[in-house]
Amino acid sequence: MPKRYNCVLLMTDRPDLADAAEAFARERFDVRYASRHSRNEREFPQEAASTIAHGNVDFLLNYLAPMYVPKVVFQEVQREAINFHPAPPAWPGIGSASYALYRGDPTFGATAHRMTAKIDGGEIVGVAQFPVCSEDTCETLFSRALRATLDLFFEVCQELTLDGHAVPTGDHWERAAVTRAEFERWMTLTPTDSPDQIVRKMRALKNPRFPGPFFEINGVRMQVPKGLDPIKNPGSLSSLWESNGNNEPTRGPDE
Known part of the structure; x- marks a missing residue:
């Protein structure tokens, strides 16, 4: 029987996105701490930091939670600290859907990457893509990217369950994160x-x-x-x- 790893899970507070992600994670990991956060929250939860500092946590998974994870926190994670980002490697940072529409990109998507001190700058371990439609607005495009992020979360978590680590895809960020x-x-x-x-x-x-x-x-x-x-x-x-x-x-x- 494969080893059952543990994790700390940070999520969006939207039930339509978080419920399935949390259920999937709990089926595969020993979830030592889980919390949901509104889009305007910025402070990293102290209980999560304490759990990581004292609990030999294998994985830290930030699934659409809006806060920055301090370096001192993700460096304490034993195996992988991964952020799930609703935009492709072409558009790290703010305004990704709008920039993609403005440039006329044929595809959009989501990215999973290792956490580093540099926002949206860590090694990429997963990418999901879908075509941009002629009728898309930034609202519809970003909404579809959120759904793609959920699918990517499933994919990467399954990989972590089986292998205990993520494998870089070879994709690279095309620019510094837009502020x-x-x-x-x-x-x-x-x-x-x-x-x-x-x-x-x-x-x-x-x-x-x-x-x-x-x-x-x-x-x-x-x-x-x-x-x-x-x-x-x-x-x-x-x-x-x-x-x-x-x-x-x-x-x-x-x-």
Whole structure:
């Protein structure tokens, strides 16, 4: 009979994504600690850190939990500390679905990688891919990536169960992880943007749950009005830089 390994499991708080992942993990591992976290949580749970520090934990699995894992924590893990990321190796960091749509990528997906001190920079041990559809928005594309992340979680956990370690895929990150500040700047349209850039960025950022894109007048950042449709009429944006406003909201942590 193969050895039964143990793990610490951090998850999203969405039941539609977490329930199946937790059940799968409990069938295969001795789960010493499991917790679920909302998208805005940032503090690593102290109980998880204590369990790892004192319990000879084989695996630390971060499945869509939003917090950064301190180096002092993942270095205490005996075998593997793996993060499951809802984006392909082409787009580490923030805004992955929007960047993929803007660039016109034919595929999108999810990545499993070893944890390092560098965010979304560790060795890649699993990749899932699916085609981008012509009607996709960043909301639908990111939602499909979350489902692909669940499938990838199943795949990697099965590998850990059988082999006790993950095997690198040979894939590499294409760039450094995009930061929140970089994404916020990218969401801002400028008067020098071409009609093609505006149309592609509007499609890439359209999301009913989050604001954006934005434009600026005299250093004041405002959201493009929801009723404006530069995709059908790119020239309509020219009037924006003659308007006034004072709003600067932000998006969620991943989209």
